[in-house]
Amino acid sequence: MEIVFLANAASVHTVKWVNALADRGHIVHLIYKGDDMPTENTINKEVICHSLQYTGIKGYFFNAPQLKKICRSIQPDLINAHYASGYGMLARLAKLKPLLLSVWGSDVYDFPYQSALKMQMLKKNLRFADAVSSSSYAMKKQVQKLIGEEKEIHVIPFGIDTQLFSRRQNNINRENFVIGNIKSLQPVYAIDDLLRAFHYLCTKLESEGYFEVVQKLQLKIYGDGEEKENLLALAKSLQIEDKTFFMGKIPNSSVPAALEDIDIFCATSLQESFGVALLEAMAMEVPVVATNTEGFAEIIESGKDGIIVAAEDIEAIANALATLISDKRMRTKFGNEGRKKVLQCYDFCKNVEDMIKLYGKMSNDNF
Numbered sequence: 001m002e003i004v005f006l007a008n009a010a011s012v013h014t015v016k017w018v019n020a021l022a023d024r025g026h027i028v029h030l031i032y033k034g035d036d037m038p039t040e041n042t043i044n045k046e047v048i049c050h051s052l053q054y055t056g057i058k059g060y061f062f063n064a065p066q067l068k069k070i071c072r073s074i075q076p077d078l079i080n081a082h083y084a085s086g087y088g089m090l091a092r093l094a095k096l097k098p099l100l101l102s103v104w105g106s107d108v109y110d111f112p113y114q115s116a117l118k119m120q121m122l123k124k125n126l127r128f129a130d131a132v133s134s135s136s137y138a139m140k141k142q143v144q145k146l147i148g149e150e151k152e153i154h155v156i157p158f159g160i161d162t163q164l165f166s167r168r169q170n171n172i173n174r175e176n177f178v179i180g181n182i183k184s185l186q187p188v189y190a191i192d193d194l195l196r197a198f199h200y201l202c203t204k205l206e207s208e209g210y211f212e213v214v215q216k217l218q219l220k221i222y223g224d225g226e227e228k229e230n231l232l233a234l235a236k237s238l239q240i241e242d243k244t245f246f247m248g249k250i251p252n253s254s255v256p257a258a259l260e261d262i263d264i265f266c267a268t269s270l271q272e273s274f275g276v277a278l279l280e281a282m283a284m285e286v287p288v289v290a291t292n293t294e295g296f297a298e299i300i301e302s303g304k305d306g307i308i309v310a311a312e313d314i315e316a317i318a319n320a321l322a323t324l325i326s327d328k329r330m331r332t333k334f335g336n337e338g339r340k341k342v343l344q345c346y347d348f349c350k351n352v353e354d355m356i357k358l359y360g361k362m363s364n365d366n367f
Contacts, residue, residue, distance in 0.1 A: 001359055002027040004071055006091055007082035008036040012252040013158050013276075014082065015043055020352045022046040029074055031067060033059040060086050064093035071096055077363040081129075085111040085118070088125035098362050101129035105273035108142050123147055131362060133355070138294035139273040156355050158276055159348035165256055165283035167339065177216045179321060180262035182255060182277050183269070185225030190291075190312070192227070192234055193268040194219070197317035199238040204318060205325075213325065217243060222258055224249040259284040264324050264331070267296065270311050275299050279346050282306070282338030287331045289320045299346075305337035 003021060007014040009032040022028045022044040029048045035055035043049065050070055052063040067090060071079065080100045081091040085107040091099055103126075112119040123146055126132060132153045134140040140153045179198060183189040198219045205214050219240070221231070228246065235244045250258060259265070265281035265288045272295035279299065281288050290296040291311035302308035307324070309316040324331050 001077045001356075001363060002029070002074065003359065004029045004031060004074060004076040004079040004096075005082070006031050006067070006079060006087045006096075008032060008087075009038045009043070009049065010036050016158075016161070016348065017352070017355075018047045019044040020348070021356070024352070024356065026356075029070075029076065031070060033063065035059070060090045061093060063090055067091075068094040068096070078359050080359070083107050084125050084132075085122055088129070089121060092125050092128040097130065099129045100131050100133060100358070100362060101126065102133045102135075103139055103143060104135070105139065108139065108146060109271065109273060112146060119146075127151065131358070133358065136274045136295055136298055138298050141294075142273070154358055156358065157346050157351050158274065159346040159351035160276070160279050160283045160342055161348050162283055162343055164253075165259070165280050165342075167285055175216065176218045177213070177325065178218045178220055178262050179264050179266050180220040180222070180258070181266055181268070182222040182250075182258060182280075183267070184223045184249075185221075185227040185231060187227060188270050190268045190270050191221060191223075191231055193312060193314060193317065194221070194266055195231060195234050195238060195240065195244065196314045197266070197268065197321065198244070199240050200314050200318040201321050202240065202243070204322060217325075219244045220247055220258075220262065221245070222247045222250055222255075255280055256284060259286055262286055264289060264321060266317065266321060267291065268311070268317060269293050269296070272296050279342055282335075283342040283346075285335035285339050287324055287334035288338065289317065289324065291317075299341075304334075305341050306334055 003026055005018050005028055009030055018028050018030050029050060031050040033052050033055050052066055054062040078098050079091060079096045080102060081087045082102045084101055084103045088101045112122040126147050132143060132151055133156050134153055135158045137155055140155055143153055181194055185191055202214050235241045259281055265286045267278055267290040269291055272293040274295040278288055278290055278296060288306040290300055290308060292308050297308055300306040300308050307320040309320050
């Protein structure tokens, strides 16, 4: 098939998808705004890249004629636009068909509720598409809240490369016990709650006489973002700055090595439509504690392959961490069950094959 992939080329998820499609022999055209160019992620040399003239928000409107011209010359079997509020708008204005629109999260959870105009725009984008894909059932339900059940919504996860994120080595004699998180430092991910929970955990363990355990505890936070200075100040005010390490942003290729150094992955998000970072940890057999967002709750069966706690409940987060710290057998069980779930449900190779089947169906149906 010849496929147009209309998406942010700087996103690791975009690069994973186009590379996988090209590896399987499909002709892939990646089209993006000039300010969404590839960064540290390497794009397969077989992928044909097209940069559009206009950047910023105006690019979603003013690039329509250029995009239409490019697609007219390509005559692709299918166009897959990613992100309903941005590239979905551009695809609609360019009148591209057949169109699969892939929703990501904030485009359907946040954008339409910012104004009546944005709600109207997003609904038009979704309804214009011939089909919609979502990475989770939770996000599928959100799309249905917006446009009802008039359009079929296909659930195909943004899965995990289970070879890259493979079974980790056991660090039996390691000096420190590391609680970690790998997310951008944005308010929605509530890293401040993780800091407070870590402080509560240390205080709790000290009060129970587990001084040696507390000495070994470390908190490692990977990522960058607008909350960094506030989080640094919070760590200092909580007097945990000597045990808290802000590791900065790392490329996806470095995430497996970071997860090798983490004993428990703790995600304290206020909202998640899916949970790629969580799945990466599970694939590496790192036990997880996560808040009860729709996306996390869809992935984790609490008590079997992780622990789900209420968002913003500092005490509950700390108690879940304490439970895992004290029970090595439970950590091992959750790690094993977590990887098993990723292999069964979220293996990227299987997800790609499901997407290709959908592409083929849409192309053959000639929407």
